[in-house]
Amino acid sequence: MSSATLDRPQPQAAPDAAPPMVELRGVSRRFEKKLDFAGKLARRLGAPVREEVVHAVDGVDLAIRRGEVVGLVGESGCGKSTLGRMVAGILPPTAGTILRDGRDVATLPPAEAREIKLRTQMIFQDPYASLNPRMRVADIVGEAPLVHGIVARSEFDAYVDEQLRRAGLDPAFKRRYPHQFSGGQRQRIGIARALAVKPDFLVCDEAVAALDVSIQAQILNLFMALRRELDLTYLFISHDLGVVEHLSDRVVIMYLGRVLEEAPAEEVFRRPNHPYTQSLLASVPRIEARKRAFSVVQGEIPSPLNPPSGCHFHPRCPHAMERCKAERPRLREIAPGHRSACHLNDAAAGTA
Numbered sequence: 001m002s003s004a005t006l007d008r009p010q011p012q013a014a015p016d017a018a019p020p021m022v023e024l025r026g027v028s029r030r031f032e033k034k035l036d037f038a039g040k041l042a043r044r045l046g047a048p049v050r051e052e053v054v055h056a057v058d059g060v061d062l063a064i065r066r067g068e069v070v071g072l073v074g075e076s077g078c079g080k081s082t083l084g085r086m087v088a089g090i091l092p093p094t095a096g097t098i099l100r101d102g103r104d105v106a107t108l109p110p111a112e113a114r115e116i117k118l119r120t121q122m123i124f125q126d127p128y129a130s131l132n133p134r135m136r137v138a139d140i141v142g143e144a145p146l147v148h149g150i151v152a153r154s155e156f157d158a159y160v161d162e163q164l165r166r167a168g169l170d171p172a173f174k175r176r177y178p179h180q181f182s183g184g185q186r187q188r189i190g191i192a193r194a195l196a197v198k199p200d201f202l203v204c205d206e207a208v209a210a211l212d213v214s215i216q217a218q219i220l221n222l223f224m225a226l227r228r229e230l231d232l233t234y235l236f237i238s239h240d241l242g243v244v245e246h247l248s249d250r251v252v253i254m255y256l257g258r259v260l261e262e263a264p265a266e267e268v269f270r271r272p273n274h275p276y277t278q279s280l281l282a283s284v285p286r287i288e289a290r291k292r293a294f295s296v297v298q299g300e301i302p303s304p305l306n307p308p309s310g311c312h313f314h315p316r317c318p319h320a321m322e323r324c325k326a327e328r329p330r331l332r333e334i335a336p337g338h339r340s341a342c343h344l345n346d347a348a349a350g351t352a
Contacts, residue, residue: 020063020101021201021233022087022120027096028257029082054304056082061097061331062199069227069234071248071265073241073280075301079257080237081205082127083220087235088122088203110117118148121194124204127186131178137164137189138174145196159196166229167192167211168222184215191222195230205237220247241284245269250337255275256301258313263338273340275317311343318345 005240035043035050040046043049057079072080074277085091086098098105100116108116124130131140143159145151151159161171167188178186187207194202204223208216220243226232228311238244244251244265251268253261253276261274272278299316301306314324323343331341 013266018125019099020049020064021066022062022064022235023099023102024060024083025097026089027057027060027062027083027093027098028055029079029086029091030055030094040254041271045175047082052305055257055307056304057086057093058307060254060257060259061258064117064233066200066233067231069236069247070248070292071251072121072235072237072254073246073251074254075237077298077301078254079304080239080254083141084203084205084235084237088120088271089117090122093323102352106244108307111203113285115314117196118248119199119204120201120202121197121199122205123187123190123194123207125209127190127210128184130190131186133178136170136175136177138315140178140189141174145198146195146196150197153161160245163192163196164179164189166195166226168218182215186220186283188222189220195226200231201233201235203235203237206239208243209238209240210215216243223247241269241280253280256304258312259341261338261340262331263335263340267335267338271338273334273338274313274342275319275344276313279316 016185031054033054035049035051039049043173060083062070062083066321069297072083074080082091086093090198092106102121105113105116135143138157138160141163142151142156145159146153146156160174164171168190168271169192173181173185181189187210189230207223208219210270211219223234223236224247227234234247236244236247248265251263251265251267252259253274255276261268261272261277267275269281271280276297283297297310297316298318302312302315311317311320311324311329314320317324321343329341329346331339332345333339
């Protein structure tokens, strides 16, 4: 008994001791529509016209640890995809900092920045629009690793075959074009293309939303198998709470560009804190609650051109107070690993 105790491996440092694989600090993204000549002329003549600014992402703080799956959830138009594109390096943030392994990606030397971009890949929602219709599958999957020196020309065919098999495709199809495949097969091509440059972090933007339910299950199982096999880390963006519950270790709830709640998946689905999270979960039909009246989140999501003051959710919140209209709630910890941005938590704690 004592020898078994001695032979047991020593406990390793907690994952939190190392810097997160990806960290966002106060990240925002705005899209501006400049006035054209007619608009500028109209403004000079006194017309009440101005440049339009879309507040897509507004001051987001988020940390993703190595090896975990973080589910990013919210209604259409909440800024999920924009956030994912910034994490993947496709869009630069308007403000804030994105760190990779503790280093600001905006200040990295060109060679290191290129390596970080290769290690971070994105899988898009539409598996057809994201593939070049004029390229054969072999070139779609193998072009990037060939250009970046990951594989030699002499090993090209064998390497492409390996990536296709890993994604669940027959290598005999590699001479075909994207239009010759089904939706599920196209998504597997997209996955093979992403894995071909040997990433360690994947941003999956609604990666199963355009697929049939049975195909969704196959792709989700593939993601889980690849995570175990390749030690991958995921940011999984979805509006499907059932998919997120099945796949994620931690869930982040986003609304109109802001993070409203963040907690381990089990905690979010069992004990949601924010009224918006509670409303989202109440709108999900479940077999065990089939006698319950089906409810949806009341009202419409406001325009990001003119977001509400204070808490963005207050126009739709059944618990809104005067404070909610004037003051932005701080995203703070309400339980170990559970953060929420709601003034009700301050009221429950007896603070002003």
